[in-house]
Amino acid sequence: MTATMGTPQDTGAVVRGTVPAAGGGRPARSRRSRPLITYGRWWWALPAVLAVLLIHYVATAGGAFYAFTDWTGIGDFDFVGLDNFRRIVEDPALIGSLENTLFLAFGFLIATNVVGLLLALALNRTLRTRYLLRVLFFMPVVLSPLAVSYIWKFIFDFKGPLNGVLGWFGMAPKTWLADPTLALWAVLVVMAWQTTGMVMVIYLAGLATVPAEIEEAAALDGASTWRRFQHITLPSIRPSVAIASTLMLIQGLRVFDQVMALTGGGPAGATETLATQVYKETFALSNFGFGAALALLLTLIMLVFSVLQQAATKDRS
C-alpha cells in the first residue's frame, strides 16, 4: 500500500479568495484574503489525529523505551542498555526464531506472488467462468487464519488426508507437524494457501490495465507468449508487483496465528517466530522489557524491508 501513497496529489481547484480559480470553466472569484469557502473545520480531524498519535506513535515510542529496561510489568525497572539485545543475539533459540521468521516471510512472498500471478494470468480475459473462479480463489482470504490453520492441522495429522494420499502411492506416512523441517514448510503452505487469492486479485487489477491492442499487435508481429509477458505485461503491472510484494513481506514477517494454531511454536521451538516469541516473553512470561526488545527488533526488520522493497520495486515512470 505504500507504493502509491504519495501519488494522489491534490489536483482540484483551490477555492480561495486570493487565488483565481483554476480549471478553465469556473468563474473568477473575487480577491479577498479570507477563504471564500472552507471545507470542514480543522478540529474535525482531531479525534483521528489524537488516536493515531497516542495508539501508534506514543505507544511505539513507549515500547522502544521499555526495550532498554528490565521491566517485568510491575514495580520498578532499571535501564539495562543493550543487555536485552545481547541476550537475543546470544540465545540460539531466538536466533532460530529470527531465521524462521525470515524463511517464512520470504517463502510466503515468493509463493503467493508466483502462484498469484500465474492464477491471474490464467483467469485474465477469455475464460468463461472467470468471475466465479475469482470468487472461489479469493474465498480463503476472508477467513480467519486461525480457523484455516485448524483445517490444515487435520490435513497434516498423522491419520489425516495427506498421509492418506501418500498411502495410495505406497509411501510411508510422515509426522508433518512434529518434524522440525517439515513443520516449518507446513506453516508456509497454510499461509500461502490462504493468501494467494489476495495476490491474484491485486494482479488481476493490474492486468486489467494492460492494453489488449498492444498485446494483439505484438502477437501478430510474431512475439512469443513469454516475450509478450516480459515486454508488455510485466512493465504494465509493475505497480501491482510493488504492492503485492510489500504487503506479503510485511504480512509474512508478523506471522503468528498459523504458528499458534498449527504447532504452538514446536516441535522444540522449530517453528517459533519473532511474533510468537514476543507474545510468549511479554504476555505469558511477563518479561515486558525483554519482549519489547524482541518487538523492537521485529519492527525494525519490518521497516527496513518495506523501505528496501519500495526502493527495489519503485515505479520507474
Add this chain to the structure above:
Amino acid sequence: MFRYTKATALREVLVWAVALLTLLPFYFLVINALKPDEELLTTGSSTPPSRPTIENFTEVLTAGGDSNILLGLFHSVVITVGSIVGLVAFGSLAAYVLARTTARWGSVAFYLFLVAIVLPTQLGLIPLYIGARQIGLVGSVWGMVVLYVGTLMPLAVFLYAGFFRNLPRDYEEAAALDGASPARVFFRVVLPLMAPATGTVAILTGLIVWNDFFSALIFLGGSDSQTLTVSMYYYVGSLVSAWNKIFAIVIISMVPILAFYLFAQKRFIQGFAGGIK
C-alpha cells in the same frame, strides 16, 4: 486474438482442476464436522460419514465458560461493528478535512497517518497493554473498540482521503455558496456521496478486526469478553483431537463471514484489489 479456442477450453478445465484442489480442505472440513464420535475413528479421514449428524454443532454451541462460542460470536459482532462505526465516523471527518485543506498542517497530519500504516503494531501493544491494565480496559469490549479504532485509523483515513481527492468539489461549492455551513455541506452533500468509500473502509477494517487474534488474545484472553477467535483457540486447545467438534466450531466461526463475502463478493474483491493501494 483473444477468442475462445480449444486451448482456452483446456485452460479453463485446468484452472477448474486447480480450483477444486485448492478448495479440497473445505470438503474435509464439512464431512468431518458431520461425523458422529464413533465414526471419527472407524472411517477414513477423507470418507464422508455413513450416518451424518449435527450433534457436534449442538454440543459446541451449548458449551459454557471460556469456550462459549455464542458469547464469543456476540463479542466479535459488537467489537467489529463498534470499530467500523468509529473508523467511519472519525476517519471520514479527518480525511475530508485533510483532503480539502490547503493549510500546511494538513499535509503534515496526512503524513502522520501514512507513516503509521507501515508502522507495525506489535511494539506499541506492550505499553498499550500496560496502560489499558492501569485504567481497567483489559478484558473490556470497549477497550478493544478503542484499540482497533486507533490502530486502523491510518488505513481508514488513507482510503477516505484517496476517495475525497477524486471527488469533484462542485456540489460542495454550490451548497456552500448557497449559504450552507461546513457541517451542513459535509452531512448533506459529502456524506451521501461517500458510500462506496465507506463500503471499502468497512469491509477492509471490519475483516481485520473480525479475524484478529494477536491483540484479541493479549487483551481479552481468559476474560469474560473473549471474541470468537479467542474462544475458538481455547476451546480447540481443550479438545485435543476431537476433530468433529473442532470442525463444528471452525464452521460456525466461518459461516457469518462467508455469508457476508458471498453476498458482497464484488465489494470485497474490489476493496482488496483497488482499495489497498
